[in-house]
Structures are given as C-alpha cells and as structure tokens.
Amino acid sequence: MKILVTGYKGQLGYDVVNEAHARQIEAVGVDIDEMDITNAQQVHDVITAGAYDAVVHCAAWTAVDKAEDMVDVVRKVNAEGTKNIVEVCRQLDIPVMYFSTDYVFNGQGTIPWKEYDHREPLNVYGQTKYEGELAVESYPKHFIIRISWVFGKNGNNFIKTMLRLGKERGAVSVVNDQIGMVTYTYDLARLVVDMIQTQAYGTYHATNSGDFISWYDFACEIFKQAGMDVKVTPVDSSAFPVKAVRPKNSRMNQSELDDHGFERLPHWKDALARYLDELKG
Numbered sequence: 001m002k003i004l005v006t007g008y009k010g011q012l013g014y015d016v017v018n019e020a021h022a023r024q025i026e027a028v029g030v031d032i033d034e035m036d037i038t039n040a041q042q043v044h045d046v047i048t049a050g051a052y053d054a055v056v057h058c059a060a061w062t063a064v065d066k067a068e069d070m071v072d073v074v075r076k077v078n079a080e081g082t083k084n085i086v087e088v089c090r091q092l093d094i095p096v097m098y099f100s101t102d103y104v105f106n107g108q109g110t111i112p113w114k115e116y117d118h119r120e121p122l123n124v125y126g127q128t129k130y131e132g133e134l135a136v137e138s139y140p141k142h143f144i145i146r147i148s149w150v151f152g153k154n155g156n157n158f159i160k161t162m163l164r165l166g167k168e169r170g171a172v173s174v175v176n177d178q179i180g181m182v183t184y185t186y187d188l189a190r191l192v193v194d195m196i197q198t199q200a201y202g203t204y205h206a207t208n209s210g211d212f213i214s215w216y217d218f219a220c221e222i223f224k225q226a227g228m229d230v231k232v233t234p235v236d237s238s239a240f241p242v243k244a245v246r247p248k249n250s251r252m253n254q255s256e257l258d259d260h261g262f263e264r265l266p267h268w269k270d271a272l273a274r275y276l277d278e279l280k281g
C-alpha cells in the first residue's frame with residue numbers, strides 16, 4: 001500500500017508518516033511547499049503522479065483565534081483545499097481520510113457528542129472544518145476522524161506552553177469550564193494506519209481514553225508528571241477573553257470505533273507520560 005500524507009510538517013502528519021514507515025507501509029509526506037492544497041492543479045498533479053492507494057489529509061489552517069479575522073483564507077484551506085483533494089480521490093477512486101474537530105459542535109449540555117449528531121460550529125475554524133466534512137461526505141470512500149486538544153512532538157501545543165509558563169512564572173491560571181479530552185498524535189497515528197487499510201468508511205471520534213477532563217485538570221497532571229512545583233489556579237473562560245468562542249462541552253462519544261472493531265487510544269495520563277519522555281528524547 002502507498003499513501004500520501006498531507007500536512008506532514010504538522011503534529012499529526014509527522015507521526016502518521018513515521019508510523020506507516022515503522023510498519024513498512026510506503027508513505028509520502030507533503031506540506032505546503034510540495035503541495036499547496038488550495039492549488040487545485042497542483043493537488044491533481046501530485047496525487048495523480050504518485051499512484052497512491054489512499055490520501056491521509058492532515059493539512060489544515062489550525063490557528064483558531066487568528067481564523068476569526070481571516071475567514072476567506074481559512075475557508076480556502078480547510079474547505080476548498082479539502083474539496084480539491086476529495087475531487088482527485090474521486091477521479092482516482094481511492095479513499096480519503098480527513099481530520100475534524102469537536103469544534104463542529106455547539107458545546108451545549110454535558111452529554112458526549114455522538115458521531116452523527118447535529119453540527120453547529122461556534123467559530124470560523126469550526127465552520128470551515130465543518131464545510132470540509134461536507135466536502136468529504138460527498139464522496140463515499142471517506143473516513144472522518146474527529147479529534148480534540150491535540151498534542152504531538154512536531155508543533156506547538158498546550159503542554160509545551162504550560163511547561164514554558166510554569167518554568168517562567170511558577171504559577172498559571174487555567175480554564176476549568178471547558179470539558180473534553182486530549183489526543184496524542186503518536187497514539188492516533190497507530191489508529192490511522194490501521195483504519196486506512198480497511199474499508200470501514202464513516203465518521204469516528206478518536207481521542208485518548210479516561211474520564212473527561214478540563215484544561216485545568218490537564219495542567220495539574222502535566223506539572224505533576226513533570227515534577228514541577230507550579231501553582232495552578234482554576235478560572236472561568238471569561239477570565240481569558242479570546243477571539244474565537246470555544247465550546248464548553250467537547251465530550252465525544254467514541255462508540256463508532258467500538259462498533260467497527262477498532263481499539264480505543266490509551267489512557268490520557270499514560271499518553272502524557274510517554275509524550276513527556278518523547279520531549280526529553
């Protein structure tokens with residue numbers, strides 16, 4: 001099998017390429033320099049030339065707050081860029097895998113979102129990722145995997161920010177009214193490589209396992225595992241005014257994974273421990 005991985009300089013794409021190589025699966029990673037997904041002709045030429053069996057599409061505009069002022073640019077990448085990829089996969093009759101987000105939901109209530117629940121994004125990033133989902137759904141040979149609160153070796157994320165702030169200040173305030181779950185790209189990459197070799201098309205939620213947490217809970221565990229003495233104060237989202245509204249309820253039900261016989265990702269505390277080791281290495 002030969003797969004094309006977009007966004008390979010990002011957190012997830014990097015780990016997917018590595019995981020595929022570790023299993024002797026041919027994987028070619030491209031990023032904006034090799035294939036700008038907003039350029040339909042380039043997307044066509046790169047995918048067609050490679051004789052790929054599937055495309056794992058990790059590239060995206062992921063700067064959530066910046067997105068609020070740049071709707072056209074963000075839509076071009078997340079919605080139209082995804083559409084460009086889907087159209088070539090359709091022509092070649094090969095599967096496409098797309099990654100989406102808890103931000104497609106409106107964040108109300110406390111019940112975990114099911115995979116086919118009503119989508120109603122609250123911010124520009126979520127809206128454009130939703131439009132990307134619609135493009136992908138128009139082609140039957142698709143996988144959509146929704147993830148949340150992502151961390152990986154190759155990029156900036158909440159853990160790196162906490163470690164830096166904890167070191168610089170010795171005290172941090174962290175929101176405790178957004179509830180969800182983290183996703184370690186190393187763990188997700190293993191599922192991605194399993195799934196792309198099947199025909200179990202559809203929409204999945206795939207985060208690490210365990211009881212749902214807040215960012216405050218996550219920060220406390222980060223400092224505990226890192227052996228850092230940092231004072232963590234829980235605060236309301238209103239204490240941190242940001243441009244893009246975040247959903248309060250990001251809990252995601254993962255029953256489609258179970259129903260299709262895929263193993264859930266490991267517990268988030270275990271993932272964090274392995275990630276902190278990975279950062280040292």
Ligand SMILES: NC(=O)c1ccc[n+]([C@@H]2O[C@H](COP(=O)([O-])OP(=O)(O)OC[C@H]3O[C@@H](n4cnc5c(N)ncnc54)[C@H](OP(=O)(O)O)[C@@H]3O)[C@@H](O)[C@H]2O)c1
Nearest residue numbers: 007009010011012032036037059060062099100101147150
């Ligand atoms: N990060 C999260 O917390 C999160 C949560 C839920 C879902 N997701 C989704 O999960 C997937 C992977 O996320 P990630 O955190 O790995 O993202 P990431 O680290 O931001 O990586 C995305 C990559 O896509 C590249 N890219 C941007 N515009 C492009 C274009 N026009 N053509 C080609 N490549 C382009 C980026 O390049 P530049 O860096 O140069 O822009 C970057 O290398 C994305 O679909 C994202 O929407 C992420």
